Amino acid sequence: MKRIAVFGYSIMSLEVIKQLNEEQYSYVFIVKNKAEALLVAEQGFDTRIIDFTNDEAIKSVGIGENIDILFCFYPKDSDNVFLTISARALDNELTIIAIVDDPESAEKLLAAGANKIIDPYEICGRKTYDMLAKPDITDVLDHTVFGRHDLHIAQIEIPKNSSLEQTKTGALLLAGRYNLILIGVVDKVSGDTLHFVMDEKEHTLSSGDVLVVLGPASDIKAFKEEVEAVTEPSVSSH
Amino acid sequence: MLTQLVFALVSFQQHSSTYKKTKRFFYHLLEDSESRLKSRFDKAMIISVLFSVFLLIDEVDTPASNFEKMFEHLLIALFILEYLLRAWLYNDIHHIILKHHAKSLYLNRPMQWGKVAKIIITKKIEYMLTPLAIIDLLAILPSFRSLTLFRALLIFRLFKLFRYFKSLRLFAEIIETKRFELYTLAVFLGFLIFIGTVGIYLFEHAANGQQVRNLFDAVYWSIVTVTSVGYGDIAPQTTGGRLVAIGLILTGFGVLSFLISIIVSAVNDKMNDLRENSIYAELKGYKSFVIICGFGRVGQHIAKQLEKHKQHFIIIDNNPVNAMNARRLGYLVMHDDASKNDVLINAGIKQKASAVLCTTGDDVVNVYITLTSRYLNPSIRIISRANHPQNVNKLYQAGADNVIQPFEIAALVVAQYIGKPVAFEAILGVIREEKQFIMETLAVCAGSMIDGITIAELDFEHRKLMLIGVVSANPTHQKHKNSYALKNQQFYFNPPPFFILQPDDLLVVLGRDIGIAYFREQLKNSRPKEPKR
Numbered sequence: 120m121k122r123i124a125v126f127g128y129s130i131m132s133l134e135v136i137k138q139l140n141e142e143q144y145s146y147v148f149i150v151k152n153k154a155e156a157l158l159v160a161e162q163g164f165d166t167r168i169i170d171f172t173n174d175e176a177i178k179s180v181g182i183g184e185n186i187d188i189l190f191c192f193y194p195k196d197s198d199n200v201f202l203t204i205s206a207r208a209l210d211n212e213l214t215i216i217a218i219v220d221d222p223e224s225a226e227k228l229l230a231a232g233a234n235k236i237i238d239p240y241e242i243c244g245r246k247t248y249d250m251l252a253k254p255d256i257t258d259v260l261d262h263t264v265f266g267r268h269d270l271h272i273a274q275i276e277i278p279k280n281s282s283l284e285q286t287k288t289g290a291l292l293l294a295g296r297y298n299l300i301l302i303g304v305v306d307k308v309s310g311d312t313l314h315f316v317m318d319e320k321e322h323t324l325s326s327g328d329v330l331v332v333l334g335p336a337s338d339i340k341a342f343k344e345e346v347e348a349v350t351e352p353s354v355s356s357h
Numbered sequence: 358m359l360t361q362l363v364f365a366l367v368s369f370q371q372h373s374s375t376y377k378k379t380k381r382f383f384y385h386l387l388e389d390s391e392s393r394l395k396s397r398f399d400k401a402m403i404i405s406v407l408f409s410v411f412l413l414i415d416e417v418d419t420p421a422s423n424f425e426k427m428f429e430h431l432l433i434a435l436f437i438l439e440y441l442l443r444a445w446l447y448n449d450i451h452h453i454i455l456k457h458h459a460k461s462l463y464l465n466r467p468m469q470w471g472k473v474a475k476i477i478i479t480k481k482i483e484y485m486l487t488p489l490a491i492i493d494l495l496a497i498l499p500s501f502r503s504l505t506l507f508r509a510l511l512i513f514r515l516f517k518l519f520r521y522f523k524s525l526r527l528f529a530e531i532i533e534t535k536r537f538e539l540y541t542l543a544v545f546l547g548f549l550i551f552i553g554t555v556g557i558y559l560f561e562h563a564a565n566g567q568q569v570r571n572l573f574d575a576v577y578w579s580i581v582t583v584t585s586v587g588y589g590d591i592a593p594q595t596t597g598g599r600l601v602a603i604g605l606i607l608t609g610f611g612v613l614s615f616l617i618s619i620i621v622s623a624v625n626d627k628m629n630d631l632r633e634n635s636i637y638a639e640l641k642g643y644k645s646f647v648i649i650c651g652f653g654r655v656g657q658h659i660a661k662q663l664e665k666h667k668q669h670f671i672i673i674d675n676n677p678v679n680a681m682n683a684r685r686l687g688y689l690v691m692h693d694d695a696s697k698n699d700v701l702i703n704a705g706i707k708q709k710a711s712a713v714l715c716t717t718g719d720d721v722v723n724v725y726i727t728l729t730s731r732y733l734n735p736s737i738r739i740i741s742r743a744n745h746p747q748n749v750n751k752l753y754q755a756g757a758d759n760v761i762q763p764f765e766i767a768a769l770v771v772a773q774y775i776g777k778p779v780a781f782e783a784i785l786g787v788i789r790e791e792k793q794f795i796m797e798t799l800a801v802c803a804g805s806m807i808d809g810i811t812i813a814e815l816d817f818e819h820r821k822l823m824l825i826g827v828v829s830a831n832p833t834h835q836k837h838k839n840s841y842a843l844k845n846q847q848f849y850f851n852p853p854p855f856f857i858l859q860p861d862d863l864l865v866v867l868g869r870d871i872g873i874a875y876f877r878e879q880l881k882n883s884r885p886k887e888p889k890r
Binding site: 129130131134135137138139188190214216218235237238239240241242243244245246247248250251252253254255256258259260262263264265268270272273274294298299300302303305311313315316317318329331333334335 | 647653654655656657658659661662663666668712714716738740742745746759761762763764765766767768769770771772773774775777778779780781782783784786794796797798817818821822823825826828839841842843844848850851863865867868869
């Protein structure tokens, strides 16, 4: 189970938690005052009131120790930048996701060490455009992959000595065997680029490669078990 | 006998579709400001009028060539025809006759033809006395070369341009709105000129008879002085004359300033109309466009996306700062309240607009705009922004097709990103067509090459395409597993090889843009051609 520290109480922070699978993540909420602490605690979350400008206080939450993911959801960009810099200095491996208010602050947050910048207005604008330009596709994806239906997109890493090592992607036959669609493969050798399978039918899998698949949760789980059965899982997720 | 003939004619006008069509055609050609036909006709007339004026000027020094004469005759014929057509379009004579006929029948008395004829003539004279009709008539007169006085009326041909230039017409309207002020000023100016004329004549005619020979010279001097032109050909010599000149110059200066300020303020008042006229003209040229209501943060991003994908749009925002920002970016903007019916109608919601996006930061406003838009156009696509989750249903009730919540969508992005960044970025890239790989829907048309065949027979692998699923409302597919409910349809994920495609099914495919385009073309060509109507 991964532990997430959420800095800042807002609609956004509650929405993110609502979207995440509660079995896979645990949370610690960092709020500004007692009133906010009460509101968050009512929803059953671990709550702290700390001064984020103090490194010792941040450490006390678990950053640099047991926190895997940090959400910087303060309304002010300067607060998020300061928090990102402080947290990155404490933990180099930490996944930092920060919200941005002014688009110009995005680069500053990235420079401060954030992994992903979220501009809600930009995302909303793009989404509206997608709805306009491709209503059918967005409708399908919204109802399935991004919706409440049991259809998910997942990435599965091939561990060392996996039985799938040296297997050609064409021979996986996921559609028939698992009711999964293999979208593409990230070849460890050539970087982070996703290669779509219909273009490169005969890619030979090696350890470290990441398979991007689409399908129901049970089939993803079954396939992951096959991949991980041979050896200890390294990084895999859904 | 004559009465019967008139009624036969009236009956023909009332019932003949050819007559009605002809009249409608000429209405679109000459009077309908929304018509493209009129716009083309106006342009052709502007060129013809300008050309004819150049020819007439040229004729002042050189004798007219045969071509010039022929062109002039043709143009005059066209002017006369246009004048008569406009008079014909002005009202329907047969309606007047029918109305009086019905009245006579009701009152059981004979038809009063004299009265009817009087009304018809009065109506036509009413048209002939409208300013534009007078200009039309005066524009025809310079062609009668035997009457040299009429040549001066050549200028009216230029006035005729008022008919064809929208902006010029608007300028005339501006002047019209300040009629009272201009009338007051004209009376005052007339009074000033009168005093100046009398004064200069009394003082100068006796002492300076060579310059101020008669009353006309005095009027001429007064006008030249009061308008601060001052040619200097007539200069007062006497002290009294000079005092009149001083008085006239000082008051004239004030009058002139007053006149300019009236016109400037009127133009300023109408500036918004002028700007909007140009916007409407531009919108009319588009095949389709999107209406964005609200140019806040979300609206700005949508505009950016639409601009990137070369799609046309109009922004409506009543916040002056937002409107100015949009204008600065070169977008089409209406600085107005998008919840007003006439604003949305002017923006083209009933015509070429394909979608309305309600993106203001206020849910109350978004609900109101959504409701107004749905009322004005029941079939238009409406996407609305909800800033608070509790308002989502209200927006759907108001008529929105889709509701977007900025924070919910952003939260979804965060949730999807965690744990599977590569997968999520890949799918986002595909949706946004950032790479060559795209996801598209392809419709199965009845009778096309894929109608009634199985997925296995389609051989997507060979086509280098990937079938993600099929969207369908066809009940024959219900036996298949892996179906997910969409609005009124089902999405069949990863359909088995024996899945038989039915007409109106939608294939959701992933592939290279060129691969999908090629397949789409093949599907299109395999469709049975519709019989010509």
